[in-house]
Amino acid sequence: MNPIKVGLLGIGTVGGGTFQVLRRNQEEIRGRAGRGIEIAMVADLDVERARSIVGDACTVVGDAREVIANPEIDIVVELIGGYGIARTLVLDAIKAGKHVVTANKALLAVHGSEIFAAAREQGVMVAFEAAVAGGIPIIKALREGLTANRIEWIAGIINGTTNFILSEMRSKGLDFGTVLKEAQRLGYAEADPTFDIEGVDAAHKATIMSAIAFGIPVQFDQAHVEGITALQATDIKYAEQLGYRIKLLGIARRRENGIELRVHPTLIPAGRLIANVEGAMNAVLVQADAVGTTLYYGKGAGAEPTASAVIADLVDITRLATADPDHRVPHLAFQPDAMNDTPILPMDQVQTAFYLRLRVADQAGVLSSITTILAEHEISIDAVLQRESAEGESQTDLIILTHDTREGRMREALARMQALPTVLAPIVKLRKEELA
């Protein structure tokens, strides 16, 4: 049987990795897929560089539209990134009847509904295992492996840059700025790290997972996005004393009245497996009604880990191309007519526990005035850590862990606590999840 023909749009890190792995493991892959997979054409603005990577193995062009126009190409792999030209090319490829593989989480989190609708209309597949958690087959696990389950929540360390930074901050006691520079030097953070450290990248991925888990459309604009730039080494230390680690989690959780979709630094019990995921590694924890807790761990980025996911998609498409379109794996796990409109909850209605750090005057009655406010807002306290004030100092740190409450309630209580004359600095507020 003829190999299936693939056109690559963009041959940077992931494109290069895909080309290398397909070549190195071609026999292995053909042995599994039952059909060869051939990169027949590559488009890249930098034609010279592209040619230096692929040699004479395939045609190189500067204009991606040539790949899309080529009737011999069965699958287009979009590795350009961003929402701009990538969106146009993906939609054009779909219109031309090509199946599409993409690693572009930003594009899918923002324009996924439009893209999936176009694909359904044309009867083609859009596959995106590489868009979430790199080489970890988490899309496949959620969409197929756990298909029997009602998924309750997903909590993921899905951005390697921020997990590397948090791991270093904790193990070395360094502050955010110092570690960020180290991460940039080591290549774990980009020159412009905004999307990573502000939580946007994690939110793109959490958005995609929320759609697959709960049968809702991708709605990145409804996600609460909070990064790690404001996180202080002090809080990592206090959290550790209380038995917690701080991780940037992407969380999608089903509640009675809607879906929580949020990315923020989160305290998790140090004994949980996911609390021990260090460095640039990713992990996704899934709670589902039948299977219980499962966890998926691996490299979330890099040339070959991401290529591993891209190629898995190529093989899946090769298999399912011959299946009745109505029986292929649906893009967002659920058949279009089985999607629902459960709302994503506004942040005020989200339920979590909290870690609060208050800089307070070291005098009688302070703890009582604060706990009274919490009680009046029906927020119950889990633990209090009162630091001895240093010799000659008249102020100290008061750390409070609460039980679960609504964010809106906490906001009101915080405003009142902040107004107390004995509270001497802006209160630090972090969320806490037991993940059990």
Added chain:
Amino acid sequence: MNPIKVGLLGIGTVGGGTFQVLRRNQEEIRGRAGRGIEIAMVADLDVERARSIVGDACTVVGDAREVIANPEIDIVVELIGGYGIARTLVLDAIKAGKHVVTANKALLAVHGSEIFAAAREQGVMVAFEAAVAGGIPIIKALREGLTANRIEWIAGIINGTTNFILSEMRSKGLDFGTVLKEAQRLGYAEADPTFDIEGVDAAHKATIMSAIAFGIPVQFDQAHVEGITALQATDIKYAEQLGYRIKLLGIARRRENGIELRVHPTLIPAGRLIANVEGAMNAVLVQADAVGTTLYYGKGAGAEPTASAVIADLVDITRLATADPDHRVPHLAFQPDAMNDTPILPMDQVQTAFYLRLRVADQAGVLSSITTILAEHEISIDAVLQRESAEGESQTDLIILTHDTREGRMREALARMQALPTVLAPIVKLRKEELA
């Protein structure tokens, strides 16, 4: 579209769980699969009990052959277990043109080749996600998610009973016999726990994974099988002092001259994620060339976790039933003509590091005579832990960690050490893996 019709052979724990989950989540599952999945017929020797579980929802019969003979049944789910009648029924179902789903690792590890050949001949699928690591979608991950990779090794905690026992022995310092009784009382170990504690169950699962990973036939008879019955609390304690945990691992590893396939108690560095998998939980660590290390964690047994895997298989079959048979996911990951005959290595040729505990006379020259023997067999030493002998005692424990060596070489060295007059008791030998 009509629901796909399923016949259940055996409705014990897993069968009951499958029935419950399919009913509870039927809307969710239909929404994903695009087609309803209906248990239309159940066969169980205990017709009364079966009827008390399924009520009027479907036909109950006492003879499994009635299910197989029913032309309305599309998929037969075998949940009887064992190699006997289960083998006959699975082969008969295949001959009758039914797809088969089974959770029966023993059957597949021993008779897999015969069963898969029969299925290919009939153009039907045999799916067995539930046979390895319960609800964790590890078969799907290995066979589809990592399809781009050359898999280097797999190391799994794939038996919950033994992991529960080892966790308890470590955390409570108790001996094997005491903990086994506790495990039986809590339902984590069966009345006859032989298959679990002797490593047979783990070896069945490791055998199935070895075939999928390396494109070789299932060869349970070639597996090295060693359980935890001889393991002493003392060694768990010494291992901990040296920075290791002891886990019963199922290992399948590619070497230049063949495949290692073995189950035995193994020291692993305490910092590894898999070393922290506690209680009855399962986890599988996979090392592959493109993606690097990935880990899959979850419940390896129980009614609903296993049902989760059974139902995922039912949905997969529903999807792939309409696909060209040559493009379905191959039973053992590789297409039949791409399988290879790489041999499984005899244990003498297997390479691991070792933990040795020697009861020795507390006198000059003992350590030297032992290290000389190791040196003469080209076994290099990683660490030595020499216990102070207790007050008035003339003997002590000597613990040695070695670097990687061949098992055959170690056997020769051990025979010579054992013969030394200063070695006062049988030497305890455990294998150690860095898993990195």
